[in-house]
Amino acid sequence: MILDLHAHSIKSDDGRAKVQNYCQWIRAKEIAIDGFVLTEHRQFDNESDYSPLAAKHGLTILKGAEVETQYGHVLVFGVNDALQAAFDFTNINLRLEQVIEACHANGAVAVPCHPGRKRVGMAAHLEEFGIPKGVTIVEVYNGGSRGEEDQVAQHMADEQGYLGIGGSDAHIVSHIGRCATEFSGDIRSELELVEALQGRDFKALKIKQED
């Protein structure tokens, strides 16, 4: 199963895509993904139920979050009530160690995203803060990467022995599925996604978009 693990909808302040249009686009353009995870900036979307939309289009639609730490932005998968009580998702100065520990304690997984990017990526902060404890997975393919950002991310992952995921970081409809992650089994829930990530049996993909 192939999931785009990093997408934003109009729930994010800079997101411009309606979830229904992501679904429509994936099917109309035959994008080679089976679903996506909505990782809204600095929040978890407790309200939306995308299961009817997912069923209508035969896609898996899951929810996560993208939070902000001193090492840059971090995707969080497996968000639950306990995790939301453990730290303030709106805080733009979270400690990465705190996020990772809270995820471990509450059955979630933290994944630094676009780590090769200046300012908001983890690699840019290693010299100042050192190698953070507890990171096991990073996003090595990001659909919004420019220049050498993905290479920097992959190099860091290779050096530190991190596994890599891929995500489009889509903010507009037509960017969904540019990068994704392939898992060996089916994933239908946030819990199954966490188990699959913890199972370490996945690989990051770049997906060519056909005209």
Add this chain to the structure above:
Amino acid sequence: MSINHLSEVEFGVELPTFQPDTSLANVKKFAIAAGWNSPRFTDHEAARKEGLPGALIPGIMSQGFLSAMIHNWAPGAEIRLVDTIFRAPCVVDERYHINGVVTDIDEESGEVEIDLTVTNDAQETRVFGTAKVMIAN
């Protein structure tokens, strides 16, 4: 192909790519007309002294290019909104490609939503956004 009626618009259709004139002479003309005659838009050397990669294309000029692309495609369209997110600067005298694709059609109201991207030759997205346009039935 020019679009004149909503019935001609299909979900997922790509607008013809538009390559804007980003020459220093053209940007200077725009900057003067807009009252934004700052060296950061009209003088590469002065812009570099400010720590910029070169003279920048003003954001409102980029939005103008996006509007021009839409009107090249649908001359009679009424542009209600051009909503842009600037991810990286667009530098004067560099080549950019403006693309648009239809991502939503409201058959009742006639409103069409278009994804917009400005990319460079390396296919890096510098600006993205959406436009909402009204096209007559």
